[in-house]
Amino acid sequence: MREAVFFRDPLWPEEWIDTRNLLHWHRTKVYGTRPLQDVTRIVIHHVGVETKLEGIQLCQVTARFHVQDKGYPGIGYHFMIPRTGGIFLSNAPEVISYHCGEIYNPSAIGICLEGKFTEGVEPTYHQFIAAFTILQGLRELGINWTLVQGHRELRPTDCPGDSFLGPVGWKARLFSEELGEAREKIQSMKATFQKIIELAQIGCKNPSHK
Numbered sequence: 001m002r003e004a005v006f007f008r009d010p011l012w013p014e015e016w017i018d019t020r021n022l023l024h025w026h027r028t029k030v031y032g033t034r035p036l037q038d039v040t041r042i043v044i045h046h047v048g049v050e051t052k053l054e055g056i057q058l059c060q061v062t063a064r065f066h067v068q069d070k071g072y073p074g075i076g077y078h079f080m081i082p083r084t085g086g087i088f089l090s091n092a093p094e095v096i097s098y099h100c101g102e103i104y105n106p107s108a109i110g111i112c113l114e115g116k117f118t119e120g121v122e123p124t125y126h127q128f129i130a131a132f133t134i135l136q137g138l139r140e141l142g143i144n145w146t147l148v149q150g151h152r153e154l155r156p157t158d159c160p161g162d163s164f165l166g167p168v169g170w171k172a173r174l175f176s177e178e179l180g181e182a183r184e185k186i187q188s189m190k191a192t193f194q195k196i197i198e199l200a201q202i203g204c205k206n207p208s209h210k
């Protein structure tokens, strides 16, 4: 069994990264896998309800819901980002998990942000930093995504909220230069993030999260 990896920066909130050993998985069902070249899009989700969860409870509660209520093999998302801006890995990038329908799942990585982004509510600054770190970090690892889309751009759903699209929507800010002032922080998070992903890829060839 792999240890969950814990990394904490005293100047930054929670940074749990690989949460897989701490999540609920289906007893028999297992997600399929794919070569990383198949990943072409990143799909953004929100939790969609107000939550008061601490640390990796966000992933644990979501995993239990996806397995027990939806019958999935495990949590549907690859990454979750709490309001405090940590990065939680919940599936390796090779895993074809369930988060945006059977047409798109095989080519998609799902990132879910804690919160409900309606009526002008947007992700926190820390969440933007974490999302930026994931997007850039994956690309530098050779995952050549070309699209970042909201769940609602692909499926009939409100997710990730009505503040996502449009001229003042927060989608564009996922790539924003405004985050430049956090560049040093992003560099250090990215280095840790990439190490975790590399370990997760090794783990994926010999799944041991169950």
Ligand SMILES: [Zn+2]
Pocket: 044, 045, 046, 099, 151, 157, 159, 160
């Ligand atoms: Zn969604």
